[in-house]
Amino acid sequence: MIVQSEQVSLKHLLTVEALSDQEVMGLIHRGNAFKKGAIWLPRKKQYFAANLFFENSTRTHKSFEIAEKKLGIDVIDFAAAASSVQKGESLYDTVLTMSAIGVDCVVVRHEDENYYDQLIQSPSIQCSVINGGDGSGQHPTQCLLDLMTVYEEFGTFEGLNVAIIGDITHSRVAKSNMQMLKRLGANVYFSGPRQWYDPTFEVYGTYYPIDELISQMDVLMMLRVQHERHDPDESFSKQEYHNKFGLTIERAKKMKQNAIIMHPAPVNRDVEIADSLVEGIQSRIVSQMSNGVYVRMAILEAILQGKS
Amino acid sequence: MIVQSEQVSLKHLLTVEALSDQEVMGLIHRGNAFKKGAIWLPRKKQYFAANLFFENSTRTHKSFEIAEKKLGIDVIDFAAAASSVQKGESLYDTVLTMSAIGVDCVVVRHEDENYYDQLIQSPSIQCSVINGGDGSGQHPTQCLLDLMTVYEEFGTFEGLNVAIIGDITHSRVAKSNMQMLKRLGANVYFSGPRQWYDPTFEVYGTYYPIDELISQMDVLMMLRVQHERHDPDESFSKQEYHNKFGLTIERAKKMKQNAIIMHPAPVNRDVEIADSLVEGIQSRIVSQMSNGVYVRMAILEAILQGKS
Amino acid sequence: MIVQSEQVSLKHLLTVEALSDQEVMGLIHRGNAFKKGAIWLPRKKQYFAANLFFENSTRTHKSFEIAEKKLGIDVIDFAAAASSVQKGESLYDTVLTMSAIGVDCVVVRHEDENYYDQLIQSPSIQCSVINGGDGSGQHPTQCLLDLMTVYEEFGTFEGLNVAIIGDITHSRVAKSNMQMLKRLGANVYFSGPRQWYDPTFEVYGTYYPIDELISQMDVLMMLRVQHERHDPDESFSKQEYHNKFGLTIERAKKMKQNAIIMHPAPVNRDVEIADSLVEGIQSRIVSQMSNGVYVRMAILEAILQGKS
Numbered sequence: 001m002i003v004q005s006e007q008v009s010l011k012h013l014l015t016v017e018a019l020s021d022q023e024v025m026g027l028i029h030r031g032n033a034f035k036k037g038a039i040w041l042p043r044k045k046q047y048f049a050a051n052l053f054f055e056n057s058t059r060t061h062k063s064f065e066i067a068e069k070k071l072g073i074d075v076i077d078f079a080a081a082a083s084s085v086q087k088g089e090s091l092y093d094t095v096l097t098m099s100a101i102g103v104d105c106v107v108v109r110h111e112d113e114n115y116y117d118q119l120i121q122s123p124s125i126q127c128s129v130i131n132g133g134d135g136s137g138q139h140p141t142q143c144l145l146d147l148m149t150v151y152e153e154f155g156t157f158e159g160l161n162v163a164i165i166g167d168i169t170h171s172r173v174a175k176s177n178m179q180m181l182k183r184l185g186a187n188v189y190f191s192g193p194r195q196w197y198d199p200t201f202e203v204y205g206t207y208y209p210i211d212e213l214i215s216q217m218d219v220l221m222m223l224r225v226q227h228e229r230h231d232p233d234e235s236f237s238k239q240e241y242h243n244k245f246g247l248t249i250e251r252a253k254k255m256k257q258n259a260i261i262m263h264p265a266p267v268n269r270d271v272e273i274a275d276s277l278v279e280g281i282q283s284r285i286v287s288q289m290s291n292g293v294y295v296r297m298a299i300l301e302a303i304l305q306g307k308s
Numbered sequence: 309m310i311v312q313s314e315q316v317s318l319k320h321l322l323t324v325e326a327l328s329d330q331e332v333m334g335l336i337h338r339g340n341a342f343k344k345g346a347i348w349l350p351r352k353k354q355y356f357a358a359n360l361f362f363e364n365s366t367r368t369h370k371s372f373e374i375a376e377k378k379l380g381i382d383v384i385d386f387a388a389a390a391s392s393v394q395k396g397e398s399l400y401d402t403v404l405t406m407s408a409i410g411v412d413c414v415v416v417r418h419e420d421e422n423y424y425d426q427l428i429q430s431p432s433i434q435c436s437v438i439n440g441g442d443g444s445g446q447h448p449t450q451c452l453l454d455l456m457t458v459y460e461e462f463g464t465f466e467g468l469n470v471a472i473i474g475d476i477t478h479s480r481v482a483k484s485n486m487q488m489l490k491r492l493g494a495n496v497y498f499s500g501p502r503q504w505y506d507p508t509f510e511v512y513g514t515y516y517p518i519d520e521l522i523s524q525m526d527v528l529m530m531l532r533v534q535h536e537r538h539d540p541d542e543s544f545s546k547q548e549y550h551n552k553f554g555l556t557i558e559r560a561k562k563m564k565q566n567a568i569i570m571h572p573a574p575v576n577r578d579v580e581i582a583d584s585l586v587e588g589i590q591s592r593i594v595s596q597m598s599n600g601v602y603v604r605m606a607i608l609e610a611i612l613q614g615k616s
Numbered sequence: 617m618i619v620q621s622e623q624v625s626l627k628h629l630l631t632v633e634a635l636s637d638q639e640v641m642g643l644i645h646r647g648n649a650f651k652k653g654a655i656w657l658p659r660k661k662q663y664f665a666a667n668l669f670f671e672n673s674t675r676t677h678k679s680f681e682i683a684e685k686k687l688g689i690d691v692i693d694f695a696a697a698a699s700s701v702q703k704g705e706s707l708y709d710t711v712l713t714m715s716a717i718g719v720d721c722v723v724v725r726h727e728d729e730n731y732y733d734q735l736i737q738s739p740s741i742q743c744s745v746i747n748g749g750d751g752s753g754q755h756p757t758q759c760l761l762d763l764m765t766v767y768e769e770f771g772t773f774e775g776l777n778v779a780i781i782g783d784i785t786h787s788r789v790a791k792s793n794m795q796m797l798k799r800l801g802a803n804v805y806f807s808g809p810r811q812w813y814d815p816t817f818e819v820y821g822t823y824y825p826i827d828e829l830i831s832q833m834d835v836l837m838m839l840r841v842q843h844e845r846h847d848p849d850e851s852f853s854k855q856e857y858h859n860k861f862g863l864t865i866e867r868a869k870k871m872k873q874n875a876i877i878m879h880p881a882p883v884n885r886d887v888e889i890a891d892s893l894v895e896g897i898q899s900r901i902v903s904q905m906s907n908g909v910y911v912r913m914a915i916l917e918a919i920l921q922g923k924s
Binding site: 354356358382384385386387389390391392393394395396397401402404405406408409410411430431432 | 669672673674675677678679681682685686693695696697843881882883884895902903905906908909
């Protein structure tokens, strides 16, 4: 499958599945161009973005901030804990305020799945919405940076063997990744604890124990054990998890020579991945973080394009 | 009364009552000019503003931040919870620090009434102070954006009937609004719970039950029920408040056709105002928020004028 | 001792003791030049700095932010309380993230002494580290601004009598100041509570009761009583401390006419220093804060120099 990229223009970015293959490839190519030093053409007006993170975040929040500042967008900081949210103001009224005071684009991370439905249907809210994570729902910019990182490595998705391993049911990005990778031509496999695997995933790939997969994969996507979203009784000891489902040093030795290790981070070192592998030669975890800035520049550009 | 506007220059903005009518009109006209695209003439130096909000705020805080960034002022962020205030540093010493490190203007919201007296009397503090709200005292920029919104709608204050309805005694802006509206020629009326009305207000207007006022008013200024400032025993159920004192859908039908609804926000929907009216055709609540940015640009300009 | 200044280039700034005398004087002279209006030559690229303060701070944090913005560096804000640190992410992984997303320089204040060792040894971390305070360890930029303030006043360190008075053992800056002042030719004296004095300090100077020192000193460096770092049983009443060890109005009368009073601030007024002296004619406490911005500009310039 050869996909032509195109100049992408978006009103919002809520889910990655709603993008066409052409739009996905367009954003990846544009992200790559930004990585190589492309600049956004002179803007006709001053733009404002506000990053509304209602859940803790370092990487997504800060990489949006850098992406915005690299594009010359003025960033309005928002701390939920010091805002009128503390007086009971809703997300809707917070975004309405941002729109009214002239914010062009809000990046929102919120604990409610599909929080964005109400925002984009409001005739009073003018600003675009980029989904920075909704509950256990979606995390489209993480998916796009993962796709950019795979594409940057192999130049294609066609025929690649990609394993998604770990806490799949609680991961915002795993569900998007399995769908998009299959759509773009990759073969998807799953591993990890059986209770974090759902039979509905079989549409996209097949479950195997990690030791049966390790030597065949081009990409190992290790997922974070999200302690904060689990009941204590379904949790493992760190050592136990690492031995049964993690990327140990022994397992890493069986990887294909040009295979890569990915993880959305923050990594629980020595749980999902052995500490010494995290920044090792086959790891692309640092690249994922860098690429996150560039693909978010592409997304912001696609959104502001229509506003200039 | 015809008031000439003038180029306004201010050292501080602490209360709106201290402004002359000419200064008020000058700020309103300049706010309007900014709304229509006026730009601030090239500045001779780099300016710094710091927004010191010791009480939660979204709208006032963020609209100052946008106003500052639209004027090209560099904004120093301040989070009281992560500052030396936690080590017991006083407001005075915090502002002294801001002045010493080169901040030209501080916007302060603080729970102490008249907190600013000590700041403006200090020979060591060089920076200008804009009052973003002092306890139950003043909120001059909210008053100015309200005046700008009324003037934008009607082109005059002379002879307008304006009702201020609700939690008047706890409102920082109601007391300024009643004085300034009367000074500028409007007729002021009051309504809402009797226990939140004070006989001293009679200098500025007369109290009536809302149903006697509704069909005569040009402007309905609904005030927020400030749950956070009330004793539990003086509070109403939401439904009870709405039925007795709020702008219900039935009452709104009796409004003059060109009358407008205002509210400082955040609105308690279905308490002060029926949900569907908040963003309805007669509401100017979204305009108030937009105008807040422009009138604050006018204020900041008037303050930095003297420093260039 | 005549020390030539030079154009300084630094990879990191972790301790002031690691700087040569030439580097110290170079930074002081460059700080002075910035104070007089020098500008940084046009930069070849966009720089990003992130201020990672894990302990409360107003002065150091905000003066770095102003210094960065004066140099045209884009500042990435960081609030530990809203970051992935809350999910257990380590300082190392937080800085690795900052490096990966393109931050050129991090300023870190952290409660762990020598937190920076692990950061500067990592081959994955590209960004420079400026130490904004490590536990009870070092606070090199405070030392440099103190040195700049002394030098600005007297034009030399040679033969100056400098007393360091108060909570010496808990002070991050006192230990650096005693070493650097001696290295640069000053005579160092100590005073304050005996239990906050350590015999190892005798390499640098001698302990005397404050009343024996007061009339001989050119510089009185009063230290903050760090209530937050003390056991309750070793604390004094404020009045008791002030009378025994503080700079009272009576003691100040015995000072040499051109002697100056310094303090890293925040000052506990009427404890270390009588309230009316804090902003008095012999105080350089406000100057110290101003100089903090300029010497930090010199430091940031020295660090980014090598990156352009």
